[in-house]
Amino acid sequence: MKELILTLQKEIIVPVEMDKVLPEVIEKMSLEEIKNIELVQGRKRVKLDDIFDVELNDIEGEPRVVIKNSNQKLKYIGSKMTKGEVIVEGDAGMYVGAEMKGGKIVVNGNADSWAGQNMKGGELLIKGDARDYVGSAYRGDWRGMSGGTIIVEGNAGNEIGEFMRKGVIHIKGDVGIMAGIHQNGGMIIIDGNADVRVGGEMKAGAIIVYGKVEEVLPSFKFEGIVENPIIKLSKKDEGTPVTGTFYKFIGDYVNRKPKGQLYISVDSNPDLI
Amino acid sequence: MEYIIKNGIVYDPLNGINGEKMDICVKDGKIVESVSDKAKVIDASGCVVMPGGVDSHSHVAGAKVNVGRMFRPEDSKMEIFAKKGLRTGTGFSVPSTYKTGYQYCEMGYTTVIEAAMPPLIARHTHEEFLETPQIDKAAMPLFGNNWMVLEYLKEGDIKACAAYVAWMLKATKGFAIKIVNPGGTEAWGWGKNVHSLDDPVPYFDITPREIVRGLAEVNELLGLPHSIHVHPNNLGHPGNWETTLETMKCVEGIKAKPKVGERETVYYNTHCQFHSYGGTSWKDFESKALEIAEYVNKSKHAVIDVGQVTLDETTTMTADGPMEYDLHMTNGLKWANCDVELETGSGVVPFIYSPKGPVYSVQWAIGLELFLYTNTDKVMLTTDHPNAGPFTRYPRVIAWLMSKKYRDEWLYNKVHKWAQQRSHVADADKEYDLYEIAKITRANQAKVLGLSETKGHLGVGAEADIAIYEIDPEEKDGKKIEKAFRYAKYVLKGGEVVVKDGNVVKEMFGDTIYLDVQVGEELMKEVLKDVEEKFRRYYSVNLDNYPVSEEYAHSWRPIKIDATDIN
Numbered sequence: 048m049k050e051l052i053l054t055l056q057k058e059i060i061v062p063v064e065m066d067k068v069l070p071e072v073i074e075k076m077s078l079e080e081i082k083n084i085e086l087v088q089g090r091k092r093v094k095l096d097d098i099f100d101v102e103l104n105d106i107e108g109e110p111r112v113v114i115k116n117s118n119q120k121l122k123y124i125g126s127k128m129t130k131g132e133v134i135v136e137g138d139a140g141m142y143v144g145a146e147m148k149g150g151k152i153v154v155n156g157n158a159d160s161w162a163g164q165n166m167k168g169g170e171l172l173i174k175g176d177a178r179d180y181v182g183s184a185y186r187g188d189w190r191g192m193s194g195g196t197i198i199v200e201g202n203a204g205n206e207i208g209e210f211m212r213k214g215v216i217h218i219k220g221d222v223g224i225m226a227g228i229h230q231n232g233g234m235i236i237i238d239g240n241a242d243v244r245v246g247g248e249m250k251a252g253a254i255i256v257y258g259k260v261e262e263v264l265p266s267f268k269f270e271g272i273v274e275n276p277i278i279k280l281s282k283k284d285e286g287t288p289v290t291g292t293f294y295k296f297i298g299d300y301v302n303r304k305p306k307g308q309l310y311i312s313v314d315s316n317p318d319l320i
Numbered sequence: 321m322e323y324i325i326k327n328g329i330v331y332d333p334l335n336g337i338n339g340e341k342m343d344i345c346v347k348d349g350k351i352v353e354s355v356s357d358k359a360k361v362i363d364a365s366g367c368v369v370m371p372g373g374v375d376s377h378s379h380v381a382g383a384k385v386n387v388g389r390m391f392r393p394e395d396s397k398m399e400i401f402a403k404k405g406l407r408t409g410t411g412f413s414v415p416s417t418y419k420t421g422y423q424y425c426e427m428g429y430t431t432v433i434e435a436a437m438p439p440l441i442a443r444h445t446h447e448e449f450l451e452t453p454q455i456d457k458a459a460m461p462l463f464g465n466n467w468m469v470l471e472y473l474k475e476g477d478i479k480a481c482a483a484y485v486a487w488m489l490k491a492t493k494g495f496a497i498k499i500v501n502p503g504g505t506e507a508w509g510w511g512k513n514v515h516s517l518d519d520p521v522p523y524f525d526i527t528p529r530e531i532v533r534g535l536a537e538v539n540e541l542l543g544l545p546h547s548i549h550v551h552p553n554n555l556g557h558p559g560n561w562e563t564t565l566e567t568m569k570c571v572e573g574i575k576a577k578p579k580v581g582e583r584e585t586v587y588y589n590t591h592c593q594f595h596s597y598g599g600t601s602w603k604d605f606e607s608k609a610l611e612i613a614e615y616v617n618k619s620k621h622a623v624i625d626v627g628q629v630t631l632d633e634t635t636t637m638t639a640d641g642p643m644e645y646d647l648h649m650t651n652g653l654k655w656a657n658c659d660v661e662l663e664t665g666s667g668v669v670p671f672i673y674s675p676k677g678p679v680y681s682v683q684w685a686i687g688l689e690l691f692l693y694t695n696t697d698k699v700m701l702t703t704d705h706p707n708a709g710p711f712t713r714y715p716r717v718i719a720w721l722m723s724k725k726y727r728d729e730w731l732y733n734k735v736h737k738w739a740q741q742r743s744h745v746a747d748a749d750k751e752y753d754l755y756e757i758a759k760i761t762r763a764n765q766a767k768v769l770g771l772s773e774t775k776g777h778l779g780v781g782a783e784a785d786i787a788i789y790e791i792d793p794e795e796k797d798g799k800k801i802e803k804a805f806r807y808a809k810y811v812l813k814g815g816e817v818v819v820k821d822g823n824v825v826k827e828m829f830g831d832t833i834y835l836d837v838q839v840g841e842e843l844m845k846e847v848l849k850d851v852e853e854k855f856r857r858y859y860s861v862n863l864d865n866y867p868v869s870e871e872y873a874h875s876w877r878p879i880k881i882d883a884t885d886i887n
């Protein structure tokens with residue numbers, strides 16, 4: 048199989064869209080063809096080798112794209128990918144892993160907003176921080192993330208998992224306001240603290256917060272304290288075991304018959320109730 | 321510039337030309353008897369030639385269309401228009417203005433009527449017209465929930481109401497009297513609706529029957545080119561077919577007296593598909609299209625456009641505020657709601673007509689039944705764009721009508737079986753020919769709008785708005801029919817070639833048509849006193865800032881109506 052190593056030659060001002068450089072695409076191409084891939088840059092088009100040093104190697108296993116010297120001007124990295132691996136050395140711009148269906152993306156740096164937007168499958172691992180709308184729906188749409196796993200090792204911004212329907216988002220740091228807004232399925236795990244309005248307007252799915260929460264919306268109903276719960280997202284779901292002691296809430300009761308589950312660590316929030 | 325269109329097969333219903341091979345001559349923007357030998361030749365062999373399409377009901381410009389664009393970025397993403405030399409655009413069901421103009425033009429349409437203009441926001445509508453290329457346009461101001469109309473009609477003062485309508489048409493540069501859920505949108509301002517023709521409107525204590533009948537009388541007293549254009553009460557509700565029939569009947573006996581044009585009808589029922597529902601709930605929901613078609617066929621005074629459901633994800637938008645609320649409660653999707661002071665209201669909700677949905681499939685079938693069972697002189701093709709589907713689906717509707725095979729492919733393979741069980745669409749063997757297609761896409765519209773002197777036909781003196789489609793008149797392959805009507809071989813607008821091989825090759829801006837109606841001076845003076853009073857007491861804008869001023873069009877085309885005999 049093939050490994051494509053791209054090294055960004057110099058700082059760019061106008062962002063470049065990287066959605067044409069996917070593992071499943073380069074797998075079938077020659078070096079010459081790859082160098083000539085056209086990328087959208089603002090209102091112009093550039094060839095891949097106009098801005099990158101391009102190296103192609105034969106490797107064992109799945110096809111792989113490595114982007115070195117990357118920064119937030121590179122948008123749509125791994126967007127719509129279905130297999131293989133994309134490794135970003137540096138930061139990734141907006142929409143990394145948007146609509147991805149399979150394979151794995153690793154960002155060894157920070158990611159700009161909309162990481163994993165409308166993701167359908169696969170794995171997106173961000174080693175640094177991610178900005179707003181991690182795993183959200185496209186702006187305006189009510190049909191959000193439908194599968195896959197997003198892991199952010201640092202902090203994340205506002206409105207993560209907006210309209211999420213399925214899959215897992217795991218933020219190891221803190222999150223901003225309105226995590227899981229309009230959530231309709233899937234699971235959001237927040238190891239750190241969460242700002243206000245967690246789970247606002249959620250209908251289904253689960254949110255687990257291990258850190259401190261600023262508030263719980265008054266439209267959530269307190270169900271009691273649970274220990275080491277096994278969280279089931281549907282009747283057929285075998286359940287996901289979670290360790291710890293939590294306040295359990297159901298909401299958001301601004302909706303009719305909501306099934307959203309909100310678990311908040313008792314240890315980190317001793318005075319919540 | 322002179323052109324001669326050679327060897328095309330011509331379909332021109334208003335002149336009785338049904339598939340004759342003949343040449344069409346064009347000079348200085350008009351169709352003429354003959355041209356000099358310097359005329360450029362357009363070879364139309366293997367093609368059919370029709371007058372430019374006329375859309376009598378479409379939501380393409382103005383405040384609620386723009387709300388649709390703004391609150392549906394996900395719709396923008398669905399379709400992107402980017403062609404060299406043209407303005408880019410986005411949007412599948414609510415396209416941006418340039419995309420709207422270009423795509424109508426690609427389909428051979430040259431005139432489009434915006435179906436609902438809130439008078440207070442007329443300026444916004446005309447601003448969007450300024451940015452909508454390729455087509456002539458006009459907009460119909462909303463009158464069916466207007467306080468002054470309700471008051472004059474309650475008092476039985478038809479003349480004063482007529483003078484007010486004349487003033488409003490000129491002030492808003494409007495084209496016809498549009499009525500949406502008469503009385504119901506005003507009731508919505510009180511959190512209510514009206515549910516039958518004799519249900520009184522809160523506060524005003526007037527009934528929908530009095531509003532519709534009254535405005536029909538006003539329309540004929542003024543002698544307007546178009547009739548009243550009506551969206552009756554109870555749109556989209558099971559069992560509403562009775563309200564629809566009653567509304568059609570309530571204007572029986574009123575005589576058509578247009579001072580311009582050849583209209584014979586006094587009642588235009590728009591998007592009739594949404595008004596032909598039987599049953600008492602969505603569970604026993606069924607088609608009453610045949611009953612409606614039967615009444616329309618035997619009634620001289622009424623015509624309908626269909627509002628065909630195209631089974632797409634689209635955006636609903638109407639001045640029928642309470643209906644949009646009901647829709648939002650049904651599908652749970654986002655909802656925009658608006659009150660327009662003293663005049664009207666509106667709502668917007670996205671909608672997904674899934675082919676597998678039982679109700680949607682019946683709606684689809686009802687539209688087709690109306691086409692297949694109504695006299696083709698009395699029915700018009702619309703999708704109530706974008707309410708039942710985007711206008712870019714007209715070619716698909718044409719294909720369903722021209723090919724039973726294609727229709728059945730959908731009926732038996734794609735849509736829910738309720739379409740077979742709860743309508744008569746499966747029994748219809750009718751297939752439209754191109755003559756009938758020309759009627760329901762241009763000729764009927766031109767006539768009923770009162771624009772047939774120069775639009776909707778290819779006779780000498782007509783505007784040289786011409787569509788040339790590459791299609792065999794006997795074609796039954798649905799996909800081929802669709803393609804031929806989606807992308808015209810040539811389109812001429814005002815005597816110039818604007819589309820070639822489905823691509824817009826010349827950008828131009830059409831006229832904005834409006835009515836300039838003069839009533840007796842004394843009467844107008846009296847009515848203006850009432851108008852001034854209303855502005856002083858209730859409006860949040862100044863009367864002087866209200867009328868649409870001259871700079872709001874590339875070129876105005878006023879239709880002058882002398883009604884000074886009304887005193």
Ligand SMILES: [Zn+2]
Pocket residue numbers: 377378379435590591638704707
């Ligand atoms: Zn409409």
